[in-house]
Amino acid sequence: MTNEHLLVATALAAWKLNIERTEKLFFDLPAEKLQAEIAPGKNRLIYLWGHLTAVHDRMITALSLGERVRPKFDAVFISAPDKTSDLPSADEIKKAWSEVNARLLKGFETLTPADWLRKHSAVSDEDFAKEPLRNRYAILLSRTSHLAYHLGQAVLALK
């Protein structure tokens, strides 16, 4: 592998590790436990799981990897805070989470290092010419941090 391939492979390993940790935490959690808040008055686990699913679903578009899986999740899990909407069931979230992340992984495999360095869909050609770090790779890294951020919160509801 060339250096650029190794750098991408290292970042993909970090992504996958955080996905595995998330699945270890949420999969098979009893339904009532998903209603637990991460701290008094804060988000419930089920909301965080749906939020992560929606944010990852949006990555499919941001990275130009095809059609989104559950665009309707945005209204409930991104635009609205927890406890203001009826949420999909745990089974629906789990199904969406799995489909979204499988689509992402499959898409990631098609990208060369040069592809990762292309602009993501939310930045204009003009802005990208000035700020070349607003690339697809930055989306991968920032969403890995975003996942870790909420994982740190989610574990608080379990211990």
Add this chain to the structure above:
Amino acid sequence: MTNEHLLVATALAAWKLNIERTEKLFFDLPAEKLQAEIAPGKNRLIYLWGHLTAVHDRMITALSLGERVRPKFDAVFISAPDKTSDLPSADEIKKAWSEVNARLLKGFETLTPADWLRKHSAVSDEDFAKEPLRNRYAILLSRTSHLAYHLGQAVLALK
């Protein structure tokens, strides 16, 4: 910049963004607020800040960037859980945090992409030959996630 330089620069930007968010959160927080728990019975903010400082201090060694700044922090902030030791003052932690992260940033600037792909200090030559992703770049990415993980917890004490 070559692709490998751009990939490294993108990861360094992600690191710096998380460092800035952490400093925005902890710097100038009143001393009594640093005693707040992230959730009832969980870690206090001051412990998390010291923990992050100690983990980053260990990166200096892991990445072979020179001498550590505060090896004594390990006993209080890594080996021991919160509320079992007398902690350094907020001023001492802030000073250590700033020195540690300045030393890291200075060190990061000296590393070429090929350097980032060398093994980190905690992996043997033998193991690294089999697992080339256990490189210094993986340390940078995993510590960025670690920082985001605890940042997600820390914000819970503030709102």
